[in-house]
Amino acid sequence: LIFLVVVLCFGLGGGWWMAYKGLHWGSHSISAMGIYGFWSMAAISYLVACVLSAFCFRFRKQLRGF
Numbered sequence: 579l580i581f582l583v584v585v586l587c588f589g590l591g592g593g594w595w596m597a598y599k600g601l602h603w604g605s606h607s608i609s610a611m612g613i614y615g616f617w618s619m620a621a622i623s624y625l626v627a628c629v630l631s632a633f634c635f636r637f638r639k640q641l642r643g644f
Contacts, residue, residue: 580634581627589623 595601596615601608611618 581631584627589620593619
């Protein structure tokens with residue numbers, strides 16, 4: 579579930595946003611990157627999903643009652 583949500587929301591949604599809208603946050607700005615923005619966000623979200631899944635798998639006994 580964690581893997582699916584992270585990849586779909588941040589990979590596809592964030593990839594679409596970076597492809598067409600860009601990122602403007604405070605004094606930092608990244609212009610729209612086109613297809614490169616989409617694939618970079620997809621790759622980053624895949625890595626984050628793998629790390630979160632590994633973290634939950636590592637501490638699954640502690641998270642069981644949570």
